[in-house]
Amino acid sequence: MSINWSEAITLPFILSVLTAIVSGVFAFIVLRRWYRARKAGKVRPHLLCWGIGLALYFTGAVSQALLALFWSPFFFGLWYWSGALAVAAWLGLGSVYLLVRRGNIARNFHMALILLSVMTLPWTLFLTPMDASVWHPGADIVTLYRDIMPREARGTVRFFSPIMNGLGTLGLVGGAIYSARLFRRKRILRHRMIGNWLIAAGGLMPALGGVFDEVGFPGYKYISLLLGAITIFIGFQIATHAPDEEAPLPAPITSPPSSSPA
């Protein structure tokens, strides 16, 4: 494999490397915090989900940087699976775990997401036809992917993108709105509200980059990926601020013992 460095080192490549470094460090910090809490006997599934979300962010950014250097169907599949399917869903699940304490709803969402992730990963990597002829060194993969993958969503793995992103966005934005509403009513958990808003904004920034690309501002999308990772981490730090983290959630959002089967 020979790499044409002069063509491959472009602004998208540099920003992808920066995003990978930033999200990798953040994923490590969040997952380490989850691990330490677990060792101390505390249950913090939202930290695990946010950590997985950031680790997937890192995976997507690394794959994106590598795809600027050389063509690899494996890394393309990994880039699409992590970025287009899994990141928003796992981040959204973290918010659901943090805010929805009713019944086993969050745990059921968790299992559904694991099932979808387990099914879509081999599908993307091994069963998705890819047209490598459109790729070139320094390729802007965020734009080119439409020509590399089949355009038809029906019957392909692209079918799952709106489902998983939709659920993820619902978790992220719904969580942010819910915590804001809770704060307005009860004047509590201010940190959690701000943190959730930032995580929602960070989780949606890559998608916003795609929108900017569509309307003619392609340069924004790589910066949005980097800003997204930074915003998620700041949101995580604020949402898990010590006083809020230890504080139990108020009674109205906890279900009575036998009101729900979920």
Next chain:
Amino acid sequence: MQAFYPLMQELHNVLSRVGLLIGVVMFAAAFYIGIIRHGDVTRWFRAATYLVVALMGVSALTGLVMYASGGRPYDEVHIIYGAGAVLALPFFIFVEVTAKKRPAMGSYLWGFALMAAIIVRAIVTGGA
């Protein structure tokens, strides 16, 4: 092995359709017990769920035997859906049996709904 292929194919087809039917019936039962009566999972319900998992396991096994003897589904994605159909229930059984908050029938609502949807896709992508 080739002599048994038509039998395996027939068994695979029948098991998938029976699995779908039982999945829908179990979903309806879970809805009635969990949503209408606000009841919890009974011993019999859990045993029936394990039976469905076993049924899906046998169906997957016949599929694997057919694949090993050279048979191929109409669409390769059938293998992904097949694995999904086998895995769907165990994930939610795990949630239910380890749930601290009761009742936990909601897990089976999720499990059977997802399993039925996956089986439908598996049937569509499997038959050549």
